[in-house]
Amino acid sequence: MTTATPLRSSKSVRSSKSEKTNRTSSEEGEIDFHEYIKDVLKRFSCEIVVVVLKHEEREAIFKPQRIRDHGDTGDAKTKHTDKTDKQVYIDPVATELVPSDDTFTLKEHPELQNPLGYNTLVISINNDNYNRLTEISICDFRVQCLPRKLIQLIGLVLPYYSQLYKLTIKNCFIDFYTLYELGKVISYTTITDVCLDDCPLPAGNYDAILNGRTCVRNLSLCRCRINDDVCERLSSRLVYTELAEESLVALNLTSNHITDVGAKYLADALRSNKHLRYLNLADNLLGDVGARHIFDVMVEFPLTNEEIFDKRHRYMLYLKKKQTIILEFLLKFSAQSSQSTCIDLSTAINHGSTIKKKESVYKRRASSAKINRSIKKEKEKFKSQGSDENLPLKAEMMTREILGEFVDPFSKENIRIDNGYAFSLGNRVLSYLNLAYNELTYISVKKLLSVIEYQQEFYNSPNSGLFKVVLDGNPIPNCTELAAIHTILNLHNAIVAKQITDKYSLRKSLIDKKTISKK
Numbered sequence: 001m002t003t004a005t006p007l008r009s010s011k012s013v014r015s016s017k018s019e020k021t022n023r024t025s026s027e028e029g030e031i032d033f034h035e036y037i038k039d040v041l042k043r044f045s046c047e048i049v050v051v052v053l054k055h056e057e058r059e060a061i062f063k064p065q066r067i068r069d070h071g072d073t074g075d076a077k078t079k080h081t082d083k084t085d086k087q088v089y090i091d092p093v094a095t096e097l098v099p100s101d102d103t104f105t106l107k108e109h110p111e112l113q114n115p116l117g118y119n120t121l122v123i124s125i126n127n128d129n130y131n132r133l134t135e136i137s138i139c140d141f142r143v144q145c146l147p148r149k150l151i152q153l154i155g156l157v158l159p160y161y162s163q164l165y166k167l168t169i170k171n172c173f174i175d176f177y178t179l180y181e182l183g184k185v186i187s188y189t190t191i192t193d194v195c196l197d198d199c200p201l202p203a204g205n206y207d208a209i210l211n212g213r214t215c216v217r218n219l220s221l222c223r224c225r226i227n228d229d230v231c232e233r234l235s236s237r238l239v240y241t242e243l244a245e246e247s248l249v250a251l252n253l254t255s256n257h258i259t260d261v262g263a264k265y266l267a268d269a270l271r272s273n274k275h276l277r278y279l280n281l282a283d284n285l286l287g288d289v290g291a292r293h294i295f296d297v298m299v300e301f302p303l304t305n306e307e308i309f310d311k312r313h314r315y316m317l318y319l320k321k322k323q324t325i326i327l328e329f330l331l332k333f334s335a336q337s338s339q340s341t342c343i344d345l346s347t348a349i350n351h352g353s354t355i356k357k358k359e360s361v362y363k364r365r366a367s368s369a370k371i372n373r374s375i376k377k378e379k380e381k382f383k384s385q386g387s388d389e390n391l392p393l394k395a396e397m398m399t400r401e402i403l404g405e406f407v408d409p410f411s412k413e414n415i416r417i418d419n420g421y422a423f424s425l426g427n428r429v430l431s432y433l434n435l436a437y438n439e440l441t442y443i444s445v446k447k448l449l450s451v452i453e454y455q456q457e458f459y460n461s462p463n464s465g466l467f468k469v470v471l472d473g474n475p476i477p478n479c480t481e482l483a484a485i486h487t488i489l490n491l492h493n494a495i496v497a498k499q500i501t502d503k504y505s506l507r508k509s510l511i512d513k514k515t516i517s518k519k
Contacts, residue, residue, distance in 0.1 A: 031160055033125055033133055040153045048147065053124040119143045121150075126166075133161040137168040148177045155185030167191050171198040176205055183208035190215060197222040204230035210237040210244035218278075220252040231262035240272035240409050241314070250278035254434075263290030270297045270427045271307070272409045278432045282470065286438040288447075295447045298430065298465065299454045303410060303422045311410040318406050322399055329395040428455060428463040437473035442481075445471070449481045452488045459495050467493060 034052040041050055119141075126135035136154075138146070146169070158164060167186070179201060186194065192215050196206065206221055226234075231253070237244045238251075263286055270276070303311075408414075409424075416423045435444075448469060455465030468489065476482065 030132060031157055033136075033157070033161075036157050037123070037154075044149065044153065046147060046150060046153075048119040048121050048144075048150075050150070051120060051122045053122055055124065055126045121146075128163060132163040134163050135166040135168070136164070137166075137170070138172060139168070139170045141172045144173065146172050146174050146178050148181055151178055151181040151185065155181065155189075158185060158189045158191075162190060164190055166193040166195070168195040168197075169199055170195060174199050174201060176201070176203040179203075179205055179208050183211050186216060187212045187214050192216060193218040195220040196224065198224070200225040204233065206230060207233045207237050210234070210242075210248065213243050215247060216244070217247055218250040218252075219248060221256070222252055222254040224256060226253060226256040226258060226262075228257075228259055228262040228265070231256075231258050232265040235265040235269040238266075238269040238273050238276060240274065245273055245275060248276060251276060252278075252280040253284070254280050255283040258284040258286065258290075260285075260287055260290030260293070264293045267293040267297050270294065270430065271301070271424070273427070274409050274429050277429060279430060280432075280434040281438070282434045282436040282473075284438055286435060286440065288439075288441055288443045291435060291438075291440055291444040292447055294433070295444075295451050297427050298451045299426045300416070300423050301426060303415065303424055307410060308422060311408055314408055315406060318403070322403055325399045325402060326392070326395045329398055330391065333391065333395075425458075426454070428458055428461070428465045431465075431467045433466060433468075434470040435474070436470045440471060440474040440476060442477060442479060444474075445476055445479060445481045445485070449485055452485055456488065456492075459492055464492065464496065467496070 034054065037050055037052055121138065121141050124135075124137040124139070125133055126137075128134050169182075174196075186209060194209055194216050196209075197220055201224065204226065206224070206226070209216060209219060234251075236242070238248065239245060258281060262284075263281070266279070266281075410422070414425050416425065448471075452466065458464050466489065469485065471482075
């Protein structure tokens with residue numbers, strides 16, 4: 001066993017003890033991923049050898065001192081973070097510490113290639129400062145198809161890692177069943193980032209990742225040979241009312257085979273999608289026609305009859321659900337009122353039955369009269385509650401708090417009526433668009449300028465449109481339109497930055513006022 005320990009800043013005894021305590025408490029709460037993989041592979045006799053490469057981020061618990069100016073960085077204690085330790089776990093015992101500046105590859109470690117004549121699969125995992133699993137990565141495995149059984153076994157333990165957010169399968173050979181199992185695993189975990197770069201799939205069922213209720217926010221499918229048919233299947237998961245539409249924020253489709261037809265499918269999804277903010281279509285086969293399809297949905301466009309019908313249908317379902325909740329509230333309130341009345345009546349009767357026999361007849365008559373008055377009073381109270389005119393209003397207010405206002409991409413706030421025709425104000429949620437290294441010309445630049453100028457009207461609204469557009473690598477000449485696009489986008493970024501700064505300053509001032517008032 002060889003060791004190579006990188007330089008690190010010295011820690012106090014107290015900091016080391018507190019860090020050890022935090023790590024120990026975390027290790028007791030989570031299952032050791034390496035031990036789990038080793039146990040299940042022995043039990044289920046997987047046909048490949050799995051090696052777990054562990055990356056640990058160890059940061060100092062104490063607050064670092066500020067680094068001096070004029071090139072004087074001070075002692076080693078002023079370093080912000082320590083370098084990363086990488087530990088290789090090889091079945092059964094061997095352990096190696098790899099320096100953090102080196103990148104791990106099988107070529108640099110020939111002892112890991114095909115031990116005992118089996119295929120070797122390297123799983124790289126990242127842990128945070130408290131030894132909690134955050135990332136899982138499987139790279140460069142093209143000897144055979146990634147075993148479906150392995151994905152199933154890994155999926156059994158992933159729900160127990162509450163801090164796991166990223167899953168990477170890069171440059172691996174996968175099939176339909178592998179991706180199907182992967183989609184099931186992701187649906188009940190906390191994974192938000194999925195990377196399947198360099199994993200071409202003949203079936204093209206990448207939309208399985210977006211099936212069902214999922215937490216995936218970032219999906220990267222670079223160099224996966226995605227064509228227009230696969231792009232259509234992906235776009236169908238991004239339409240409003242689809243579950244993936246609510247969560248997916250970034251989609252990376254760099255270096256694929258998407259043409260103008262695929263761009264049309266994406267544009268149709270962007271008509272109603274209100275959550276996708278990042279779209280990367282660099283290094284594809286797009287032309288001016290495909291770019292125009294995308295640009296047209298970022299400005300005002302007319303609604304189709306199908307979109308109007310679907311919007312009305314959704315509004316009717318909303319009203320129906322609202323009415324159902326109001327009726328349930330009224331029935332529940334009436335039941336509670338009648339139940340409280342029965343309880344009060346039984347209490348009064350029990351109170352009358354406890355009168356002692358030694359009391360005089362006069363006292364008994366007085367107590368019975370008191371009981372009758374209380375019964376009459378409760379009946380009047382129940383009638384007044386039942387006839388309360390404010391009760392429906394209260395029910396409606398509570399229903400509004402539960403359901404909220406009617407939210408729709410084509411609601412009143414997002415459309416304009418002109419001569420009886422409905423026009424959408426356009427998609428102003430998409431903030432980043434990368435169309436580099438395609439076949440765009442001067443025509444697309446003119447169209448993009450019109451889009452940017454139109455979105456200037458909404459720069460003070462929450463959804464203000466594009467922040468950045470990348471057009472590098474296209475046969476576009478130097479023109480005034482291109483310079484105008486850069487000027488307007490820079491102005492937009494400055495306005496948004498000022499809004500964020502003002503909001504932060506206002507919040508800080510309110511906190512300071514509350515602190516002063518408490519003192």
